[in-house]
Amino acid sequence: MAEDLTIIHTADKTAQYQSLIPQIEALITGEDDLVANLANISAALKEQFKWFWVGFYMVKNNELVLGPFQGPVACTRIAKGKGVCGAAWQQAETLIVPDVDEFPGHIACSSLSRSEIVLPLFHNDEVIGVLDVDSEQVAHFDETDALYLAQIVNLLKF
Secondary structure, eight states: OOOSOOOOOOSOHHHHHHHHHHHHHHHHTTOOOHHHHHHHHHHHHHHHHOOSEEEEEEEETTEEEEEEEESSOOOSEEETTSHHHHHHHHHTSOEEESOGGGSTTOOOSOTTOOEEEEEEEEETTEEEEEEEEEESSTTOOOHHHHHHHHHHHTTOOO
């Protein structure tokens, strides 16, 4: 198990992900506690990219409930289909929102959040949670983020 991360400072987002993914894999390999792994993934992503908010929501009793995260306090519960997280859950697909103010029904946990990417977590073809990442910059996320964040969530064992 890794005890520390090697953070690279480069403008190349792909290189940052390619450096971080094996470190995250080492960090969670051998650890079967989901909460611990979600917490460490949140911390690793926040440390590498300095995003405004990084965290997980898990499906419980037919709503998303706040899980491990890094950043300011967040919305605790989100209904299916509500906001970006609820929409990603309902649609079972990754959503990239360049400007959250233009997303119908966006839930503003913080007025500082300007763009967002949300990836569903699957177990047996069912969405069991989402990875939610917010930035203070408009249009911060793209298909590169979607590709590599999907690789990271696929490292999780449910």
